[in-house]
Amino acid sequence: MPDVYLTINEADPALLAEIAQGLEARAALPQQIEILETYLGDIEFPDGARVLDVGCGTGAQSRTLINRPDVAEVVGADQARFLLERARELAVGLTGLTFEEASGDDLPFETAAFDVIVAHTVLTHVADPEAVLAELARVVRPGGTLAICDGDFSTMSAAIGDRDPLQACAESFIEHSVNDAWLMRRLPRLVRAAGFTLGRARSYNFIETEDPVTTANWFRRGADGLVKEGRIGSDLAEALKAEITRRAAAGIYFGGMKYDSLICRKPG
Ligand SMILES: C[S@@+](CC[C@H](N)C(=O)[O-])C[C@H]1O[C@@H](n2cnc3c(N)ncnc32)[C@H](O)[C@@H]1O
Structure with a gap:
């Protein structure tokens, strides 16, 4: 099954x-x-910056951005109507922050906006x-900055040893929730x-061992994905989920992957 985000409005x-x-x-996790704060620190924001948070x-990142003293306006753009509704609810009371339904390859903004x-x-x-990327190059002004951060999903691991069955959950999550695991x-x-x-x-090692939040949810969704694909039955999926819970309780859980960030400049 392809990445859920490709057809998110029908989910x-x-x-x-x-x-x-x-x-x-995920956005609330200290790591x-x-x-986010590390690579935002690599950007030279002009005073009164106008910022696009695409996707x-x-x-979560739009709210961080509008709270910066050097940022005057943030537009969050996404194709997912449900997520935008939630974004608007969570941003109530924040001035200068608006959200637009738009596809990243066809943005309703002026050139160099x-x-x-x-x-x-x-x-x-x-x-x-x-x-x-071509559309982002159009809407950023000459001399402006595009900051990209994403998971290097090819490095995602749930395994604590060779032939660990939980790794199948990580691979299934990638199959159902990522379009291109090698993009970075x-x-x-x-x-x-x-x-x-x-x-x-920059590269960052995101690891959960104690009280796993994000990776444990990813691997549980991966177990469900294996059932949807007909690769395993629901009893085995429940057993894999129970193993995630057992490892967390026993202090032997591991889940993680590398994230990368890259600052890109449009020549001025
Ligand atoms: C993993 S989520 C990240 C959301 C947010 N940036 C964050 O990190 O919390 C990926 C987001 O990209 C959006 N997205 C995927 N393809 C898109 C496209 N072609 N145009 C606009 N948004 C897109 C999805 O709807 C989804 O909200």
Whole structure:
């Protein structure tokens, strides 16, 4: 089954609620806050910056951005109506922050409309990353910045040893929730082809051992995906989920992957 985000507006309401909750829970994790703050620190925001948060989901990064003193306006754009509704609810009372339903490859904004664009865990999910990068190159002003951060999903692991059966849950999650697990390996070439020059690149090791939140939910969804594909029965899926819970309780759980960020500049 392909990445759920490719047809997100047709997804089951229960799954949409789970995704919305999962995005907010991930964004609240200290390791994830550190990743975001680290690469935002690599961006030169002009005073009164106008920022686009493309693929904003429930708007967690949009809310961080509008709270920066150097940012005057943030537009969050996403194709997912349900996530945008949640984003608007969570942003009540924040002035300068608005949300637009839009596809990343066809944005309803003027050319050179933004000083800074942030694409946080988006490009690995889009159907045509080249088309999205070309559109982002259009809407950022000359001299402006595109900051990209995403998971290097090819590194995702649930395993604590050889032939660990939980690794099948990680692989199934990637199959159902990511369009291109290898995108971050090809990103420098893609952004150069879109007309950007490359700035600071960083990698981050995201690991959950104690009280796993995000990776445990990913692997549970992976177990469900194996059932949907008819590869295993529901009894085995429940046993895999119980193993996730057992490892967490026993202090032997591992879940993680590498994230990468890349700062790109549009020549001025
Ligand atoms: C993993 S979520 C990340 C959301 C948010 N940036 C975060 O990190 O919490 C990926 C988001 O990209 C959006 N998305 C995927 N393809 C898109 C496209 N072609 N145009 C606009 N949004 C897209 C999805 O709807 C989803 O909200």
